[in-house]
Amino acid sequence: MNLSVLSLLALIVFSSSEALAQLNTEQRPDWQAIFDQYDAKGTIVILDERNAPSQLMVLDEARSQQRLPPASTFKIPHALFALDAGLVKDEFQIFPWDGVKRTFADHNRDQDLRSSMRYSAVWVYELFAKQIGQDKARDYLSMIHYGNADPTGDTSAYWIDGNLHITAQEQVGFLKKLYLNQLPFDEADQRLVKDIMINEAGREWILRAKTGWEGDIGWWVGWVEWPTGPVFFALNIDTPNRLEDLHKREAITRKVLQSINALPTD
Numbered sequence: 203m204n205l206s207v208l209s210l211l212a213l214i215v216f217s218s219s220e221a222l223a224q225l226n227t228e229q230r231p232d233w234q235a236i237f238d239q240y241d242a243k244g245t246i247v248i249l250d251e252r253n254a255p256s257q258l259m260v261l262d263e264a265r266s267q268q269r270l271p272p273a274s275t276f277k278i279p280h281a282l283f284a285l286d287a288g289l290v291k292d293e294f295q296i297f298p299w300d301g302v303k304r305t306f307a308d309h310n311r312d313q314d315l316r317s318s319m320r321y322s323a324v325w326v327y328e329l330f331a332k333q334i335g336q337d338k339a340r341d342y343l344s345m346i347h348y349g350n351a352d353p354t355g356d357t358s359a360y361w362i363d364g365n366l367h368i369t370a371q372e373q374v375g376f377l378k379k380l381y382l383n384q385l386p387f388d389e390a391d392q393r394l395v396k397d398i399m400i401n402e403a404g405r406e407w408i409l410r411a412k413t414g415w416e417g418d419i420g421w422w423v424g425w426v427e428w429p430t431g432p433v434f435f436a437l438n439i440d441t442p443n444r445l446e447d448l449h450k451r452e453a454i455t456r457k458v459l460q461s462i463n464a465l466p467t468d
Contacts, residue, residue: 225249225258233261236457237439240450244439246458247370249378252431259462260371269349269367270438273414274322275421276361278380278395281315283342284330285391290315293394297326316398322413328358345386348376362416373423373436381425381432399424404466413451415441422451426464433464 230248237244245265250257260266284290293315303310308321318326331339336353339360343351349372355364368376380396383389399410401424411424423436437455441447459465 225256227263228257228259229263230259230261233458233461236454236461237261239457240454242439242447242450242454244437244454245370246435246437246455247374248458248462248464249374249434250431250462250464252428252433252464261458265438266370266436269369269372270419271362271364271416272349272366272368272373273362273416273419273421274324275373275412275414275423276366277319277322277327278399278412278423279342279346279348279376279385280327280330280361281319281395281398282385282387282391283334283339284315284327285394286342286387287330287334287338289330289333293398297329300325315394319398319412324359324362327361331358331360346376346379348372370423370436370438373421374434377423377425377434377436378432381427381434407466409465411435413448415448415451417441417444420448420451422455426459428464433459433462435459 233246245260245262247266248259250259281290295314297313297318299310299312302325304325306321309323309325313323313326317323339353340351343353343366349366349368352365352367353360357364360366379385380392383392385392396410399412400408401411402409406429408427409424410427411422414421418441419438420441421436421438425432425434435455437451439447439450439454456465460467
């Protein structure tokens with residue numbers, strides 16, 4: 203994609219983010235009861251675009267504007283970077299396992315782009331980061347206005363324990379651009395990344411989402427597509443009990459979405 207087109211698309215991304223910031227925010231203190239049910243502290247941002255005007259709803263607005271490490275939710279834009287840089291040809295390209303035994307069993311095998319997203323195989327994206335390099339990563343991050351756009355840190359995974367940080371509200375703004383194919387990348391690449399994000403689907407809806415965890419903070423971000431429009435979400439919670447807290451990310455978000463009829467009940 204040529205530089206003039208990239209510059210134009212980057213401007214669209216910035217303008218759309220500004221538009222999100224101008225929406226009136228509805229505080230939803232009633233959602234705290236759902237967090238309390240799971241003994242969790244955190245925030246959730248919902249952008250409901252099923253009807254006009256769009257509704258931006260938030261629990262704990264102050265926290266929703268606090269920048270935190272995106273952890274593996276960064277695999278969404280990172281996959282786009284890798285595709286744009288030519289590091290990934292298609293969803294079938296195999297990345298051979300290096301033989302290093304890691305905590306999660308699903309990481310200890312060959313991966314393709316779809317499995318690396320589904321199982322959140324960090325080592326694949328560490329390869330991408332090494333090949334892309336810090337300067338090019340900063341260019342990509344700045345181009346899509348992703349959080350503080352800082353890919354530095356004494357680490358091979360700057361999105362987990364480095365200096366890259368993003369807010370829950372910024373996550374929603376980024377996801378909306380991806381949904382609309384308005385990011386400065388080939389549309390085919392954006393469609394592929396959205397395809398590998400699918401978690402679940404019904405007759406009338408599709409749930410696309412990605413988890414993230416950096417040890418102390420857990421994320422779940424994505425959207426639910428309906429015939430009448432999408433419902434975007436970004437949740438982050440503290441995870442003091444580490445692995446024992448991880449199920450809370452999806453459980454809380456699902457109940458919040460069900461409370462506004464944005465996801466079917468079980």
